[in-house]
Amino acid sequence: MLKAQTIVQLQTGKPTSIRGLSVVDDNVAWISGNRGHIAITHDGGKNWDWTQVKEFEKADFRDIEAFSAKSAVIMSSGTPALVLKTTDGGVTWQEKYRNTDTAYFLDAMDFDSPKHGLILGDPIKNKFLLLETNDGGETWAPFKNQPDALAGEASFAASGTCLRIINGDILIATGGTNARLLSYSIKNKKWDYASFPITHGKASQGSFSVAVGKNDAILIGGNYSKDKVTDSVAVNFIPHPFKILNTANKQPAGFQSSVEFINGDTFLSTGTPGTNITTDGGVTWRQVDATSYNVCRKAKHGKMVLLAGDKGKIGVLKM
Numbered sequence: 001m002l003k004a005q006t007i008v009q010l011q012t013g014k015p016t017s018i019r020g021l022s023v024v025d026d027n028v029a030w031i032s033g034n035r036g037h038i039a040i041t042h043d044g045g046k047n048w049d050w051t052q053v054k055e056f057e058k059a060d061f062r063d064i065e066a067f068s069a070k071s072a073v074i075m076s077s078g079t080p081a082l083v084l085k086t087t088d089g090g091v092t093w094q095e096k097y098r099n100t101d102t103a104y105f106l107d108a109m110d111f112d113s114p115k116h117g118l119i120l121g122d123p124i125k126n127k128f129l130l131l132e133t134n135d136g137g138e139t140w141a142p143f144k145n146q147p148d149a150l151a152g153e154a155s156f157a158a159s160g161t162c163l164r165i166i167n168g169d170i171l172i173a174t175g176g177t178n179a180r181l182l183s184y185s186i187k188n189k190k191w192d193y194a195s196f197p198i199t200h201g202k203a204s205q206g207s208f209s210v211a212v213g214k215n216d217a218i219l220i221g222g223n224y225s226k227d228k229v230t231d232s233v234a235v236n237f238i239p240h241p242f243k244i245l246n247t248a249n250k251q252p253a254g255f256q257s258s259v260e261f262i263n264g265d266t267f268l269s270t271g272t273p274g275t276n277i278t279t280d281g282g283v284t285w286r287q288v289d290a291t292s293y294n295v296c297r298k299a300k301h302g303k304m305v306l307l308a309g310d311k312g313k314i315g316v317l318k319m
Contacts, residue, residue: 005277007289007307007315010045014312020064020074020160021295026302028069030090031314032061038090042069044304045316053084053093063109063160065117065137073137075109075119077157083119085137097131097140104129107157112165120163120172123149128172128182147184147191152177152203158224159258159295161209169239173219175206181219183242197247199223199232209269212239213261218282220269222255227272230254234269236282250284252276258295262305268317270296270307275317291315 020032031039031048036057039048053059059076066072070089073096076082081104083097103124111117115136121129130143153176155162162173170184179200183192196219200206204225211218215238222233230251237244254273262268265281274290293309296317305317 010314012313017310018308021297022066023299026304030066032064034060062157107155108160108163173207173210179207211259211261220256220259227255252285253287
């Protein structure tokens with residue numbers, strides 16, 4: 001018999017909207033938000049050390065990738081586009097990338113090893129922007145094979161999970177005029193493009209997040225301007241060979257901005273109307289909490305699952 005899953009709120013009340021979340025293990029996690037706010041926990045979320053990054057108090061840090069209690073990389077959306085890195089637990093930050101071109105709007109960041117990572121940005125001249133690092137975020141350069149973008153298509157800087165690098169593939173969830181999954185095989189050096197039956201057509205609609213499990217994968221999104229609408233929010237699919245399985249028989253309770261693989265056939269998703277869980281690979285979803293969160297992430301090395309959202313809100317999944 002499955003135990004009931006609940007979300008326990010750990011803290012709230014900070015003047016920042018959190019969208020960046022990286023859980024290293026069952027003790028260490030980092031978050032990033034607007035107004036230059038960063039926080040780290042060393043005790044599984046019980047206590048958090050908050051700072052505003054000096055000289056970057058106006059930056060909107062939409063994503064963070066942490067490697068340990070000492071090392072992390074943060075990315076800001078807006079102008080200028082920025083990437084900063086710390087190696088001393090957030091005491092000091094060094095600027096590793098800056099672009100003042102207003103066309104550059106960074107959406108998400110992901111690493112598949114401590115050295116190799118990518119940053120996704122909105123399309124420029126009908127190509128999605130991809131920046132790549134091969135030295136742990138010290139230097140960034142344009143990815144050699146930028147994916148095509150359709151007119152009015154973009155990705156959402158909502159949770160840092162519209163970009164994933166996993167099992168030798170790069171996956172990008174898109175929205176706006178289209179709800180697509182862009183898939184790149186690092187081995188074959190080729191992009192594949194697939195449209196998904198997720199609500200799209202307007203700037204507030206589309207796919208917002210993708211997660212890959214052991215047997216299948218989930219693409220999730222909806223319409224953030226009408227976040228209670230449950231039509232065409234989640235689709236499960238098989239990445240290899242690519243095949244859409246179905247839209248969920250029982251959809252999540254409204255718009256979802258982040259989805260994360262937990263274990264087995266279990267995925268967790270969250271958004272402004274609350275948090276939902278599936279234990280059958282995305283066929284049916286059940287709401288577990290009605291509190292608004294922007295992002296959910298599981299520990300890279302452990303079982304802890306954290307959520308974060310507006311007003312410095314942080315929660316933990318109890319299973």
